[in-house]
Amino acid sequence: MPELPEVESIAQALRDGKLSLLASCVQRVDVLWDGVLSGISVVDFKRRLDRAVFRSIDRHGKYLLFGLDPAGSSVKRFFLVIHLRMTGRLVMSAATDGHDRYNRLSLLLDNGTCLRFDDPRKFGRVWLVDEPSQVTANLGPDALTIGNEEFAVRLAAHQRQLKPLLLDQSFLAGIGNIYADESLFRCGLHPLTNSGDLSSSDVRRLHGAVAAVLKEAVASQGANIDGVFKAGRFIVNVYGRQGQPCPVCATVIVKTRVGQRGTHFCPNCQPAPPGRRNQGSRCLTLPTMVVT
């Protein structure tokens, strides 16, 4: 379940890693499941990508944005946009390796490697557009870089439960279920708290928690969840830990449903909102939960 930190790690690896995609040229395109393409036919997709050269790799929220120059250098740069959704992965492998069962898309490159989009559940999607905004127009600002003031302004425009609000990509782009729960735990706010009931210091704490959690997770190259999801080394405090003790106060962590989503929190560190108007602020000092 790649969220912002996992997608950022992928972008960094493909940009700066030993097997950088930059400057590599597409030699062949295999679409192994047509449904992976959004808004473009297989024929057009292949024709446009053939002989194109990777020039830039960026990210907005959970979307990966690859800039490519077409074969004739006078033609305008275009963009390959990829959303991994639930189970999508990007794999660089030797060109000689065969396709495996869940490969949906494969790009053979001129450096002897192959970029493969692998997705057992077929939720992930790929676009080919002139401008990334054609795909990302409805996204809010990126959750990793939004400043406190803009966060406060955007928050003030809503009266919503915090959990669904954090998950709303048009409000803030990049937060998924794991980091929504971890952020709310970090600042001691209950998932059902109404955004309109937050004091300005609550809002600052919430923004600080989101920023801190995401930055730590990016530094750890993503989350590491007990036997379920192991992209990187970021250790979760509440997500998937229902029935286990809270790392701060040892109260048993609870799992509920909020807006159809599994939601994990500590009932002691994140007390239920009392109808309207929240009580005073709480500040948690957490030990660094990252291990190597």
Next chain:
DNA sequence: CACTCTACCTGTGCGC
């Protein structure tokens, strides 16, 4: 506007 539900998918893990 806020919310709820459904559809899209398939591997996993449970109860029987």
Next chain:
DNA sequence: TGCGCACAGGTAGAGT
């Protein structure tokens, strides 16, 4: 052993 089923979750779109 194996069957059936709930569950996981990001997003779009329809409905309340």
